[in-house]
Amino acid sequence: xxxxxxxALGKLQLIIMLSLRVPTPTSFDLRRFHAGxxxxxxxxxxxxLFSYSSNFVDRGIKxxxxxxxxxxxGFNAAEEETLPEGLQPELMPNxxxxxxxxxxxxxxxxxxxxxxxxxxxxxxxxxxxxxCGKWGIQVLTVFAFSTDNWIxxxxxxxxxxxxxxxxxxxxxxxxxxxxxxxxxxxxxxKLPKSLLKVINEVEEATKSNTRLQLIVAVGYSGKxxxxxxxxxxxxxxxxxxxxxxxxxxxxxxxxxxxxxxxFPYPDLLIRTSGELRVSNFLLWQLAYTxxxxxxxxxxxxxxxxFIEALMSFQQRxxxxxxxxx
Amino acid sequence: xxxxxxQLRRIGGGISQLLEKICGFSRRCVFRVLSMxxxxxxxxxxxxxxxxxxxxxxxxxxxxHKAGFSAxxxxxxxxxxxxxKYVTIYAFSIDNFRRKPEEVESLMDLxxxxxxxxxxxxxxxHQYGIRVxxxxxxxxLNDQVRAAAExxxxxxxxxxxxxLLVCIAYNSTDEIVQAVKKSCIEASGNYKHGDTESGIxxxxxEKQEKRIQLVEIEENMQMSVAPDPDILIRSSGETRLSNFLLWQTGNSxxxxPAALWPEIGLRHLVWAILNFQRNYSxxxxxxxQL
Numbered sequence: 097x098x099x100x101x102x103x104a105l106g107k108l109q110l111i112i113m114l115s116l117r118v119p120t121p122t123s124f125d126l127r128r129f130h131a132g133x134x135x136x137x138x139x140x141x142x143x144x145l146f147s148y149s150s151n152f153v154d155r156g157i158k159x160x161x162x163x164x165x166x167x168x169x170g171f172n173a174a175e176e177e178t179l180p181e182g183l184q185p186e187l188m189p190n191x192x193x194x195x196x197x198x199x200x201x202x203x204x205x206x207x208x209x210x211x212x213x214x215x216x217x218x219x220x221x222x223x224x225x226x227x228c229g230k231w232g233i234q235v236l237t238v239f240a241f242s243t244d245n246w247i248x249x250x251x252x253x254x255x256x257x258x259x260x261x262x263x264x265x266x267x268x269x270x271x272x273x274x275x276x277x278x279x280x281x282x283x284x285x286k287l288p289k290s291l292l293k294v295i296n297e298v299e300e301a302t303k304s305n306t307r308l309q310l311i312v313a314v315g316y317s318g319k320x321x322x323x324x325x326x327x328x329x330x331x332x333x334x335x336x337x338x339x340x341x342x343x344x345x346x347x348x349x350x351x352x353x354x355x356x357x358x359f360p361y362p363d364l365l366i367r368t369s370g371e372l373r374v375s376n377f378l379l380w381q382l383a384y385t386x387x388x389x390x391x392x393x394x395x396x397x398x399x400x401x402f403i404e405a406l407m408s409f410q411q412r413x414x415x416x417x418x419x420x421x
Numbered sequence: 422x423x424x425x426x427x428q429l430r431r432i433g434g435g436i437s438q439l440l441e442k443i444c445g446f447s448r449r450c451v452f453r454v455l456s457m458x459x460x461x462x463x464x465x466x467x468x469x470x471x472x473x474x475x476x477x478x479x480x481x482x483x484x485x486h487k488a489g490f491s492a493x494x495x496x497x498x499x500x501x502x503x504x505x506k507y508v509t510i511y512a513f514s515i516d517n518f519r520r521k522p523e524e525v526e527s528l529m530d531l532x533x534x535x536x537x538x539x540x541x542x543x544x545x546x547h548q549y550g551i552r553v554x555x556x557x558x559x560x561x562l563n564d565q566v567r568a569a570a571e572x573x574x575x576x577x578x579x580x581x582x583x584x585l586l587v588c589i590a591y592n593s594t595d596e597i598v599q600a601v602k603k604s605c606i607e608a609s610g611n612y613k614h615g616d617t618e619s620g621i622x623x624x625x626x627e628k629q630e631k632r633i634q635l636v637e638i639e640e641n642m643q644m645s646v647a648p649d650p651d652i653l654i655r656s657s658g659e660t661r662l663s664n665f666l667l668w669q670t671g672n673s674x675x676x677x678p679a680a681l682w683p684e685i686g687l688r689h690l691v692w693a694i695l696n697f698q699r700n701y702s703x704x705x706x707x708x709x710q711l
Contacts, residue, residue, distance in 0.1 A: 318671060319635060322597060327633050330605045340609070343602050345594050372696075374662075376671035383594055383664040387675070412659070416516060 172274065177230040180403055187410040189363030191235040192228065193385070195377055196221065198369030198393030205393075211255045216395035218263055223398055229274060229308040235359050237311040239377045243283065243320055260314065261291045264298050271298075275307035281353040282316030283324075309357050316353070318379025325351035354381055361385065364409045368394045368401070386412050451691060452503050458698040461651035463507035464500055465673070467665055468493060470657030470681030477681070483527050488683035490535055494545060499690055501549045501583050507647045509586040511665045515558065515595055529566055532589065536569040540576055550582035556643045557591030558599075586647055593667035600641035604633050607641075644669055652697050654689070656682040674700060 179185055196217055203213030221238060228236045241256060264278075271278060280295045287295075328351045332338050338347070354360035362378065362385045370391045374382065388405045390397060468489055475485030493510065500508050512532065518525060539546045539553065546553060555570040562570070570589070608631070639645060649669045653662075658679035662670065676693040678685065 319668070322601075322668075323633070323635050323638060326601045326604055326638060329601060330608045330633055333605050333609055340602055340605050343598060343605065345598055348594075348598060348601060371700075372675045373673065374671060374675070379667050379671065380594060380597065382662060383592075383667060385661060387660040387662075389660070389675075414661075 172226065172230075176232065179231055183231075183403065183406055184410055185232070188232055188406070189409055190233070191237065191357075191359040191362045191364075192233055193237040193239070193362035193365045193378055193381075194224065195239045195365070195367040195375065196394040197367055197371060199395060201369060202393040202395045210252055211259070213395065214256060214259055218259065220395050220397055222267075224402055225276065225308070225310055227399060227402055229276060233308065235309045235311065235357050235362075237313060237354075237362060237378070239313050239316070239375075241282070241314045241316070242375065242377065243315060243317040244376065246286065246315075257288060257291055260312075261294050264294050268298055268301060271302055271310075272305065275305045277302045277305040277309045279309060279311045279356045280314055281311060281321075281356070282314040283320055284315065286315055311354070311357065313377070317376045318374075318382075319376060321352050321354070321378075322348070322380055324353070348380065352380060354378075364388060364405065366390060366397075366402075366405045368392055368397050384414065384416055386414065448499070448502070448687060451687070455503065455691065455694055455698075459701045460503065461505060461694065461697055463509070463648055463650045464505055464693075465509040465511075465650040465653045465666055465670070466493075466496065467511045467653070467655040467663065468682040469655055469659060469663075471683060473657065474681040474683045482524070483531070485683065486528065486531055490531070492683045492685050495687075496685060496690065497545055497549075497585065499687055501545075501551070503690075503694075505583075507584045507586065507650075509556075509588060509644075509647065509650060509666070511591070511663075512587050512589045513557075513591070514588075514664065515561065515590055515592040516664065518561070518590075529563060533566050533569055536566065536573055539573050546573075546577060546580075546585075550580045551577060552580040552582075552584045553577045554584065554586045554646055555589055556586050556596075557589045558595055559590060561590040584647060586644070588665070592664045593662075594664055596643055597638075597668060599643070600638050603641040604637050607637065608633055639668075642668060649673065652676060652693050654678070654693055656680055656685050656689075672704065 179188070199213035199217040200210050201213075202216060203210050206212075225236060240260065245256075246253065278298050280299065284292055284295075325348050329338070329343060329347060333340055333343075349355070349360065352360065361381045361383070365374070365378070365382060365385045366388045367373075367375075368390045370389065372389055374387075378385075386409050388408055390401050390405060392398075392401050471485035471489040472482065473485070474488060475482055480488075497508060513528065517528070538544055545551065553573050555574060559567050559570060566589075570587075644666065649671075650666060650673045652674045653666065653670050654676045655661075655663075656678060658677055660675070660677045666673075674693070674697050676689075676696065678689045678692070680686070680689060
């Protein structure tokens with residue numbers, strides 16, 4: 097009797113778990129979004145349709161698959177563009193952070209190799225960088241490679257790092273022309289020398305650009321950043337520059353690697369592919385960041401996903417621990 | 422005629438007891454089904470939405486927090502019945518001190534009352550053998566609350582079945598600053614120790630400068646008494662961390678039910694755990710690889 101009960105319970109559990117494999121919409125953001133204006137939803141769909149059609153006309157991209165032919169179309173982040181309807185300019189975030197998750201799964205779904213997914217991911221990133229430049233977002237931080245990712249197969253790591261190197265080299269001119277500044281944060285000790293050289297060149301060449309600052313986190317994790325800040329502070333204490341009692345939040349903030357920007361704290365963090373985790377990205381800096389979890393995989397994220405994330409952000413009430421009276 | 426109200430009351434009482442028994446039974450059935458799969462070891466709650474609840478129901482300001490407290494007690498009961506060992510709650514943030522003084526004072530009074538009630542015989546602490554920790558910058562609290570908190574911590578120090586961590590006057594950034602300070606003090610203590618060695622040895626010690634390691638910072642965190650949370654649940658639909666457990670929730674499942682904290686119920690807990698179980702095998706694989 098006990099055994100059959102046990103089996104029945106097990107089966108019930110299995111049914112519940114299997115039924116949950118059907119992807120569900122992200123509970124919080126879509127619900128609040130739906131609660132809003134129907135007219136706005138229609139306008140959003142219309143806007144998406146137009147953006148797709150212009151893609152078809154200009155880029156000749158097949159539906160769902162990005163090709164590298166986007167190089168032929170001018171990348172233009174330098175000109176301002178009026179915001180899509182529904183987005184208010186005064187509520188735009190200063191700093192957006194993105195965890196670009198889902199390249200591997202995207203490639204697997206299409207029967208492609210993982211590196212095709214990463215290539216498609218780079219194309220998606222170009223689109224978002226362009227939009228950030230046009231819509232007046234000051235800083236965009238992207239999580240390209242985490243300290244945890246070092247456990248991936250060597251061949252994938254080598255591909256990723258060489259893709260990164262190639263992309264930096266090929267995009268340098270475009271970024272310079274579009275007034276985009278690049279900064280790289282992360283533990284550079286494990287990166288190959290050729291990549292480090294290119295990184296230095298690119299950072300140096302773009303350091304006086306002002307339109308948009310693109311921060312790429314490579315070999316980075318939130319804990320690593322706090323640890324290296326702590327080591328820096330310990331060194332300063334040892335050198336007699338500061339006393340232990342003087343250590344406070346501002347001091348740590350100055351030592352973090354995000355001190356390369358005027359807006360070190362993201363207002364909005366977007367994670368694609370439906371995972372509801374922060375995965376150790378930007379730990380300290382996320383204290384008051386609004387989180388948005390998108391269901392799409394990163395290569396599919398694009399303009400419409402970005403607009404949805406921004407709209408969700410603009411609806412939020414940020415109180416920073418106080419009260420909205 | 423005079424017997425009727427008494428009879429009705431007895432019948433009413435009997436019915437509600439029966440309903441309670443049925444609810445308890447169905448809850449235990451649900452928990453047995455859940456226990457077939459992996460269960461989280463540590464749950465964290467951000468109890469957001471008390472004031473909005475009071476406003477929504479047209480109640481006076483303080484009653485939202487009181488309703489929130491009873492929701493908390495139910496939630497703790499469910500967690501410990503299910504067998505979850507660690508529960509952390511975000512009771513009061515350092516940022517909350519910036520609110521109006523009357524509100525802060527009434528919150529402090531409520532917390533003092535509830536902390537003292539934990540020591541009573543009928544409280545949940547004795548029912549489940551809970552060890553209570555108060556995590557945060559306790560120096561910022563008034564003397565009465567701090568004394569009550571320390572009393573509860575001492576009184577429950579011997580309990581070991583389940584653990585409740587109450588984050589009060591807490592900020593994750595403040596916790597990290599304190600841990601960094603301690604690590605720096607330890608590190609400079611190591612340097613001083615090296616300097617007092619004889620001349621030649623002293624030089625060797627300086628060359629082998631010991632860099633602060635990640636585990637040292639983690640050991641100095643106040644939350645090191647518990648493992649990292651598996652699930653973080655924030656009520657009222659807001660999706661942000663609000664400076665809570667930033668260090669510890671790097672790999673936690675984040676849940677954001679739209680219900681305000683006093684409206685939170687068993688169904689939200691069950692949903693969070695089912696989602697956790699869905700992602701469990703993937704996360705375990707990742708943990709093993711790390």
